[in-house]
Amino acid sequence: MANPMPFLPENELVGPIVRAAGEGKSVGVLGARSIFKVLSAETGGAYAILEQEIPAGHGPPLHVHRHETETFYILEGTFEFTVGDAKIPAPVGTLVAGPRDIPHTFRNVGTAPGKILLTVIPGRFSEYFIEVDDIPDRDLATIKRLCAKYDCEILD
Numbered sequence: 001m002a003n004p005m006p007f008l009p010e011n012e013l014v015g016p017i018v019r020a021a022g023e024g025k026s027v028g029v030l031g032a033r034s035i036f037k038v039l040s041a042e043t044g045g046a047y048a049i050l051e052q053e054i055p056a057g058h059g060p061p062l063h064v065h066r067h068e069t070e071t072f073y074i075l076e077g078t079f080e081f082t083v084g085d086a087k088i089p090a091p092v093g094t095l096v097a098g099p100r101d102i103p104h105t106f107r108n109v110g111t112a113p114g115k116i117l118l119t120v121i122p123g124r125f126s127e128y129f130i131e132v133d134d135i136p137d138r139d140l141a142t143i144k145r146l147c148a149k150y151d152c153e154i155l156d
Contacts, residue, residue, distance in 0.1 A: 012046035027133035040123025048126030050118045059107035061156035068125045070098045077114020081106040125150045
């Protein structure tokens with residue numbers, strides 16, 4: 001049978017991936033920390049999964065992806081998402097899927113750090129988090145150039 005989804009490999013995993021709490025490659029971006037639970041390279045580029053700890057009051061600038069869908073699941077804290085023109089309250093247990101080509105952002109609107117489980121489909125954009133780890137948070141011009149490398153545009 002032909003692969004019904006030609007953008008995905010026939011089998012994206014060669015074996016199970018198991019990472020306990022706190023395990024995985026850890027990187028930082030704009031004051032937040034991300035732990036890769038599944039690297040894009042481990043799935044043949046099909047997807048990546050990151051656990052992100054977001055400080056109170058923080059979140060990424062408004063941006064748009066040209067190739068990826070991002071799915072966010074709130075593990076801890078209280079967030080607010082903007083997807084297109086919609087403002088979406090997102091307490092624990094909320095799932096928000098942000099389709100490609102639609103501007104989106106989120107903010108931790110709580111008073112304590114929050115945690116999000118992020119799935120990036122396909123996984124290529126997740127490599128941005130690895131590269132940006134070496135860039136100072138205040139170097140927004142370099143961060144914007146790096147985003148552009150991944151066909152992601154910062155709109156703020």
